[in-house]
Amino acid sequence: MSKTAENRPANTEKSHSANLDTANEDESASESSDTIALPAHVAGSGTLDQLIDTARDYAKAATAKNTNKAYAADWKHFVRWCRMKGTEPLPPSPEMIGLYLTDLAAPAGPSPALSVSTIDRRLSGLAWNYAQRGFDLDRTDRHISSVLAGIKRKHARPPVQKAAILPEDILAMVATLPYDLRGLRDRAILLLGFAGGLRRSEIVSLDAGKGDTPDSGGWVDILNDGAVLTLNAKTGWREVEIGRGSSDKTCPIHALEQWLHFAKIDFGPIFVRTSRDGKKALEARLSDKHVARLIKTTVLKSGIRAELPEKDRLALFSGHSLRAGLASSAEVDERYVQKQLGHASAEMTRRYQRRRDRFRVNLTKAAGL
Template sequence: MPSETEKSTPAPTEELKEAHKNERAEVESDGITIPSHVAGSGTLDRLIDTARDYALAAASDNTLKAYAKDWAHFARWCRLKGTAPLPPSPEIIGLYLADLASGSGPSPSQSASRSLSVTTIDRRLSGLAWNYAQRGFALDRTNRHIATVLSGIKRKHGRPPVQKEAILAKDILAMVSTLPHDLRGLRDRAILLLGYAGGLRRSEIVSLDVHKDDTPDSGGWIEIMKKGALLTLNAKTGWREVEIGRGSKDQTCPVHALEQWLHFAKISFGPVFVGTSRDGKRALDTRLNDKHVARLIKRTVLDAGIRSELPEKERLALFSGHSLRAGLASSAEVDERYVQKQLGHASAEMTRRYQRRRDRFRVNLTKAAGL
């Protein structure tokens, strides 16, 4: 029986599947080889396979899929314009970026497409650079045909980043209160409380295992102690530890919620958060997809009546997986350094971007300067 995640996650299109397969093939074949003047051997061939495995691990599957989508879009654009994507041409790429920013449409005969944001265009360019590198080419992003056009796009179309709304303490309490007390409800309650208290990314939540090295795709593991839980995460910025203390009462304690889920789901090995059977009475073996966390947040936001003055579509657009991280940063009344450490940020400035509520004038430099 398929898990609830597998049933509700739409399959990618055949075009994107093929593009993703091609991206992996580039790394597996052309990306890692031995020089042509060196004779092959069994030992070298095995090392090539090992090196290719490491090369594939340099980017996550989600990143590879995004890069595949970027390349597929650019290749199609080139075909429609009567040119080729290879070898890289700074002039053509500059025109491509201008087309993305202006939303002029894929061809004169077709209706205009939506112009893309500066952030998306910048990411598309990064995807192209990665794709060219896998094909043995270097894309010079400093070339004037690319750099100057991109600089102009940022100057003309740049906007402040659109931030997701923070889920505050009263919100998370209202959200978990909407969950049932069956096995699925225990799991989702643990996901929300642990993600909130730890300031975790949704990918970090679902990648947790019970112990170190339980599964090959583990992104970290947990250790439950008397005073709380210690999470060791292989996060976006590298390995880090996250301490989650016990709450003031069992109903809202993330560690207690985690213990309850593991106990009743009979999970003692492998992924912490897995799917459940259709009747919600039995835990399956399949690790949850990170999209489950996003869907869970949006569903419980609606059920809890958060921002009910807005239409449903607008309410759903306000919240995402990052709302948990922003909620912790905005609600924790502690020294900023502790929040920075919990979120795994390299700088205090990045942490401040997550703080939707803070006293911006707590340090008054005007008065400190004598005015």
């Protein structure tokens, strides 16, 4: 190796890497971890190249797939904005990022203003992308923190919550499904998602057994009294216990067993696509978007909130409606609901409870008034 290469300043390499990243802004955020490489003074080898590939896989797995997609979109939007303003995204400029946040909250053009939560997420996406490129973004810099605080003070609104799917709703929804193979699958998805308070990504990531597939997000153990779901969720590994229902018609475990039996699934992804005629289970795992579409479709067919226009009914419900439904319907100690949903705090669980006795504990009377 020449002296020139040995004595090359570190910031020169960073600048070169930054230029490459800027040129490839259309690549996904997870692919920015491809910058993981050997130090310049180390000679490559087959063994080290294998380790680099493995390290890149770990780097991609550090954040959820949907988070990676969102951060990639955030970076792409910011790069385009910078070029339209005649500036460059690298290195990070707190002044320019402050102006970017301002334009998101109060755009001068035809673009709609973004919500405070979306702006906050965009900033997190930029910080993550800068970190992948070897830069630190100081979010406490006054050009960023002061602008963001002002945006929150002026534009913050209470979070818009999706409607909860209540027990009578879920029964009406599953009643719209046929008893063909596809209907058995979708019935299991709705009942299991509701009884487990599961995220849509947790539902479709389940495998029949431990370690069946590389992209598994957990597995199911079916027992006499119910099923235990071991999930690798965004908050870490947790177990979800789902007991059997009072009848086969409403039992999530019976619905799951029916699907597994007729689909002939004993290995790999549990919830998979079916053939066009709905008579054969395929190998491809379902997308989590299927759960959202399934909920909206069955809500419309079942006549839930029929007094509202169709557009409003569709906007009311999403994948989170299943989690909110369990939290709002289970009349047990709040701690059990918190555990089932995998929440770190009781306050987060209460956000999911659309109906509850808010004054069950009356501190006014307890204080003697």
